[in-house]
Amino acid sequence: MAAQRTSVEQRQQPTIFFVIPCYNEIEQLPITAPVLQKKISALKSSHLIAEDSRVLFVDDGSKDGTWQYIRQLNKTDASLFHGVKLAHNRGHQNALLAGLMTALSQGCDAAISLDADLQDDINVFDEFVKQYVSGAEIVYGVRSSRNKDTWFKRNTAEAFYALNAWMGAETIRDHADYRLMGRAALQALSEYGEVNLFLRGIVPELGFSTAVVTYERGEREAGESKYPLKKMISFAVEGITSFSVKPLHFVTGMGMLSILVGIGMFIYVIVSWANNNVVSGWGSIMCSLWLIGGLLMLSMGIIGEYVGKIYLEAKHRPRYVIETEI
Numbered sequence: 001m002a003a004q005r006t007s008v009e010q011r012q013q014p015t016i017f018f019v020i021p022c023y024n025e026i027e028q029l030p031i032t033a034p035v036l037q038k039k040i041s042a043l044k045s046s047h048l049i050a051e052d053s054r055v056l057f058v059d060d061g062s063k064d065g066t067w068q069y070i071r072q073l074n075k076t077d078a079s080l081f082h083g084v085k086l087a088h089n090r091g092h093q094n095a096l097l098a099g100l101m102t103a104l105s106q107g108c109d110a111a112i113s114l115d116a117d118l119q120d121d122i123n124v125f126d127e128f129v130k131q132y133v134s135g136a137e138i139v140y141g142v143r144s145s146r147n148k149d150t151w152f153k154r155n156t157a158e159a160f161y162a163l164n165a166w167m168g169a170e171t172i173r174d175h176a177d178y179r180l181m182g183r184a185a186l187q188a189l190s191e192y193g194e195v196n197l198f199l200r201g202i203v204p205e206l207g208f209s210t211a212v213v214t215y216e217r218g219e220r221e222a223g224e225s226k227y228p229l230k231k232m233i234s235f236a237v238e239g240i241t242s243f244s245v246k247p248l249h250f251v252t253g254m255g256m257l258s259i260l261v262g263i264g265m266f267i268y269v270i271v272s273w274a275n276n277n278v279v280s281g282w283g284s285i286m287c288s289l290w291l292i293g294g295l296l297m298l299s300m301g302i303i304g305e306y307v308g309k310i311y312l313e314a315k316h317r318p319r320y321v322i323e324t325e326i
């Protein structure tokens with residue numbers, strides 16, 4: 001473990017850390033833990049993964065006794081269940097990053113990230129590891145269908161991918177954060193210092209040899225989704241503004257267009273004045289006033305979005321603070 005593995009023989013039986021961000025998952029963890037325990041011990045006894053492979057829970061500042069439960073798990077099986085506790089709730093992406101970086105520093109060969117609710121089918125762990133052994137540094141879990149999603153979630157996701165593709169940002173379709181990353185990829189990820197982190201956009205940017213594993217996504221068994229609409233929207237805005245300045249170009253183009261329209265109007269007014277036509281276009285003036293006002297506001301909004309980012313990045317705040325580790 002710890003040293004980077006390159007050849008197929010060296011990659012045999014890797015030490016895998018299963019990294020799980022948890023936010024108020026007290027109802028879910030008692031279901032998740034035994035299922036994982038069973039699956040992982042099966043993987044160990046079939047010699048697919050090393051004996052020191054483990055689960056790393058990241059408590060993302062939960063308020064409901066999630067950490068107490070993780071500690072209890074650690075007491076019952078200290079070699080399997082490990083945990084880190086963040087001092088505050090920093091959101092899924094940062095919690096996941098904290099887990100991945102802890103896994104890296106504790107010498108994993110590869111880390112598999114998944115959600116606490118086990119909506120992502122853990123029976124494809126085998127496939128993830130096999131792809132890693134045969135040389136893939138990053139393995140993406142991709143959903144085979146989205147038919148369990150609501151109409152709304154399906155269509156907003158579709159729009160999100162279309163927008164990303166248009167802006168030239170690379171995202172993997174129907175892939176959430178269920179993936180395996182080898183040591184080298186984790187090392188590369190650790191070099192990214194930005195505060196506003198969007199893993200699904202950064203990971204494909206890392207390069208390396210990749211593979212895809214498809215699976216069927218289930219439903220959450222207990223507790224409720226920690227991704228309400230508000231978080232989904234801010235997640236999408238994050239994804240879009242983190243990776244592209246195309247919205248800025250778009251606004252510039254719109255601005256130019258509206259100036260052209262303005263010039264055209266001016267010429268029209270001059271011509272009608274020369275022909276002794278009284279300008280009676282109160283309506284058109286009001287329209288263009290509003291149009292240009294709107295455009296200005298929109299551009300300021302988008303520029304503000306980027307300025308806000310610069311402000312946040314300039315502060316170089318830590319992205320997470322680990323309180324305790326077990």
Ligand code: UDP
Binds near residue numbers: 020115116117
């Ligand atoms: N999560 C987290 N911090 C947050 C919100 C969520 O660590 O602020 C975790 C949560 O515990 C779960 C994962 O992120 O393990 C995904 O959340 P959820 O299953 O609620 O999202 P959904 O599947 O509804 O998109």
Ligand code: MG
Binds near residue numbers: 115117119220225
């Ligand atoms: Mg979920």
